[in-house]
Each structure stands twice: as C-alpha cells, then as structure tokens.
Amino acid sequence: xxxxxxxxxxxxxxxxxxxxxxxxxxxxxxxxxxxxxxxxxxxxxxxxxxxxxxxxxxxxxxxxxxxxxxxxxxxxxxxxxxxxxxxxxxxxxxxxxxxxxxxxxxxxxxxxxxxxxxxxxxxxxxxxxxxxxxxxxx
Amino acid sequence: xxxxxxxxxxxxxxxxxxxxxxxxxxxxxxxxxxxxxxxxxxxxxxxxxxxxxxxxxxxxxxxxxxxxxxxxxxxxxxxxxxxxxxxxxxxxxxxxxxxxxxxxxxxxxxxxxxxxxxxxxxxxxxxxxxxx
Numbered sequence: 001x002x003x004x005x006x007x008x009x010x011x012x013x014x015x016x017x018x019x020x021x022x023x024x025x026x027x028x029x030x031x032x033x034x035x036x037x038x039x040x041x042x043x044x045x046x047x048x049x050x051x052x053x054x055x056x057x058x059x060x061x062x063x064x065x066x067x068x069x070x071x072x073x074x075x076x077x078x079x080x081x082x083x084x085x086x087x088x089x090x091x092x093x094x095x096x097x098x099x100x101x102x103x104x105x106x107x108x109x110x111x112x113x114x115x116x117x118x119x120x121x122x123x124x125x126x127x128x129x130x131x132x133x134x135x136x137x138x
Numbered sequence: 139x140x141x142x143x144x145x146x147x148x149x150x151x152x153x154x155x156x157x158x159x160x161x162x163x164x165x166x167x168x169x170x171x172x173x174x175x176x177x178x179x180x181x182x183x184x185x186x187x188x189x190x191x192x193x194x195x196x197x198x199x200x201x202x203x204x205x206x207x208x209x210x211x212x213x214x215x216x217x218x219x220x221x222x223x224x225x226x227x228x229x230x231x232x233x234x235x236x237x238x239x240x241x242x243x244x245x246x247x248x249x250x251x252x253x254x255x256x257x258x259x260x261x262x263x264x265x266x267x268x269x270x
Contacts, residue, residue, distance in 0.1 A: 012209075012210070012211060013210055013235070015211060015214065016210075016211065016214030016215075016217070016218070019214070019217075019218055020214070020217060020218075023217070023218070033199075033220070037199070037218070037219070037220055040218045041194050041218050041219065044194070044214065044215070044218045045191070045194065048211075100190070100209060100211050101188060101189055101190030101191070101193075101207045101209070101211055101212065101215070102189075102190055102191050102211070103191075104189055104191050104192070106189075106191035106192065106194075106195065107191060110191065110194055110195055113195075
C-alpha cells in the first residue's frame with residue numbers, strides 16, 4: 001500500500017494531516033497501538049519540520065505486512081550540518097515556529113528515538129529527504 | 139499486623155491517584171468545551187507544558203495535558219501522543235477549528251481561568267501523579 005501526502009511549507013493549520021491519516025490506516029490494520037504512536041509521532045515531527053523550514057514537501061508512505069517506510073522529501077534550504085541538527089537542543093526555527101509549540105531542537109532526535117531506522121540526506125538550497133522505517137513486530 | 143498496615147496504606151495511595159474528570163472540572167473552576175459525555179472517565183497522570191515537542195516525548199498514554207498553548211497543533215500533538223484530556227489554562231480562547239478537531243478525536247477539552255501553576259498544584263494535591 002502506498003499513500004502520498006503533500007505538505008505545504010508555512011501552513012501550520014495543515015501540519016499533522018498526513019500523520020492523522022496514517023494513524024487511521026494503521027489502526028484499521030490492527031497494528032500495536034504503542035508502535036502506531038512511535039510511527040505517528042516521528043511522522044508528525046517530520047511534517048512540522050517541513051512546515052517550519054521548507055517551501056513544500058511530500059510524504060510517501062509505504063506499508064507492507066512487516067513494516068512501514070516513510071519518505072519525507074522537501075524543497076527548501078536544506079540542512080548544512082546534519083550531525084549538528086541531530087543534537088538535542090540545536091535549532092534554527094523562527095519565533096513563529098516557537099509560538100506553535102515547536103522549535104526547541106527536539107524534533108529530529110525524537111524522530112530518531114521513535115523509528116527503527118532513520119536516514120537524512122540533505123543538499124543546501126535544494127532540500128532534504130528523511131527516510132523513516134518502523135517494523136510492526138519486534 | 140504491621141504488613142497489613144503497609145498494604146492498606148499503599149492501597150489508599152492508589153485510590154487517591156485516580157480521579158474522575160468531572161471532579162477535576164469542578165476543582166479547577168473549569169468549563170467543558172468538548173467531551174461532556176466522557177467526564178466519568180478517570181485519569182491518574184498529568185503533564186504540564188507549552189512545548190509540544192516535549193509533550194511528544196512522553197511515552198505514557200491517556201494522560202491529562204495542562205497547557206497555555208491553544209492552537210490546532212496542541213490538538214494534533216495530543217492526537218499523536220494518545221492524549222485525550224486537555225486543560226487550557228488562563229482562559230485561553232478556543233476557536234471552532236480546535237473544538238472540531240478535538241471532537242473528531244473524542245477528546246475532553248476544558249478551559250479554566252486558573253494558571254498552569256495553579257491547576258498543576260490543585261491536581262497534584264488531589265493525588266494526580268506526575269509523569270516524570
């Protein structure tokens with residue numbers, strides 16, 4: 001099963017829509033609620049990152065019997081130093097993002113914590129691609 | 139006899155830690171905006187934060203969230219974190235979009251004129267337990 005969701009940079013009203021839809025699908029598939037929570041928290045943080053930093057993005061979600069793979073690809077400024085961005089507390093978020101309750105430098109570390117596999121590929125002034133993978137049973 | 143005493147004491151602690159939502163509403167001078175039909179539900183743990191990234195790190199489910207941040211992302215965060223009970227402190231304005239999204243997710247939304255600090259103090263005194 002493949003699902004695709006467009007994510008619009010700067011539109012906080014829509015942030016979380018893809019995560020909400022994916023949560024509904026995983027519930028219908030009777031995935032363990034604790035695993036659903038990990039997946040949708042990671043995806044939601046990813047959505048917020050695109051809304052906060054990029055111009056636009058696409059979430060491609062592939063689900064099979066054993067796992068879910070999420071590819072979050074955006075057009076945007078990119079991340080100059082991925083290792084630095086992964087540090088807890090490091091942020092480049094705007095005051096507007098902070099007013100929304102984010103931008104404390106916790107998003108990427110929390111995405112890593114909540115996924116079984118995470119990879120970030122980024123090119124400055126082009127965009128960022130984040131791949132997340134979670135297995136339904138351990 | 140001594141061991142029985144300890145046993146009863148622990149049992150009392152457990153009872154004190156569980157609270158019906160309707161009692162909480164009354165103790166914090168709250169107004170229920172969404173979820174009137176869910177007020178007989180019990181909660182035993184609460185977390186207070188305006189930082190949604192912080193809320194998203196809480197692994198415990200079905201907790202009560204006390205916050206001063208009233209926007210759609212508060213509801214989205216609660217949805218992803220499996221939180222169904224939210225108290226908005228300091229009389230925050232709850233708009234129609236918030237009400238609708240909370241309602242779709244079977245949440246209880248309460249507003250109160252009290253501050254986050256005061257609400258937290260009252261609930262802690264009533265025996266609601268902290269997550270951390």
